[in-house]
Amino acid sequence: MAQTKSDPNYRIIAENRRARFDYAIERDIECGIMLEGSEVKAMRQGGTGIAESYAAVENGELWLVNAYVAPYGNAKTFTHEERRRRKLLVSRRDLADLWNATQRKGMTLVPLVMYFNHRGMAKIKLGIAKGKKNVDKRETEAKRDWNRQKQRLLKETR
Numbered sequence: 185m186a187q188t189k190s191d192p193n194y195r196i197i198a199e200n201r202r203a204r205f206d207y208a209i210e211r212d213i214e215c216g217i218m219l220e221g222s223e224v225k226a227m228r229q230g231g232t233g234i235a236e237s238y239a240a241v242e243n244g245e246l247w248l249v250n251a252y253v254a255p256y257g258n259a260k261t262f263t264h265e266e267r268r269r270r271k272l273l274v275s276r277r278d279l280a281d282l283w284n285a286t287q288r289k290g291m292t293l294v295p296l297v298m299y300f301n302h303r304g305m306a307k308i309k310l311g312i313a314k315g316k317k318n319v320d321k322r323e324t325e326a327k328r329d330w331n332r333q334k335q336r337l338l339k340e341t342r
């Protein structure tokens with residue numbers, strides 16, 4: 185899902201960069217989001233955060249919990265709550281897979297990135313993830329540092 189130059193509608197709204205450090209992502213899935221009009225306009229202006237949010241399957245529905253959407257200044261009467269629960273749209277098969285992963289395998293649903301797709305629709309990419317322990321986090325950090333150092337060494341030898 186790479187952004188192309190001929191695709192003016194594709195734009196990343198918010199990204200959870202810490203998720204790949206804190207969690208081991210097994211698989212990701214694209215979901216639609218049910219939004220109000222002022223939320224979409226606020227997302228286009230910026231000021232959206234998904235860093236401390238998560239997704240949960242409750243009563244046969246998928247919900248995005250604790251995602252922040254900044255208030256839209258021009259909406260006077262019909263405003264939205266900044267941290268309300270938003271319903272996520274997936275197929276029944278995907279919903280069943282997500283429920284099985286969270287209930288049986290001890291996984292969690294972590295939002296990775298929120299974006300407008302090529303049609304201008306707001307989407308969110310959820311990762312089915314398992315939490316890392318401190319040892320795994322240190323190992324990831326060591327690999328990242330080694331790759332940086334390796335790139336510097338290669339750059340110097342050219």
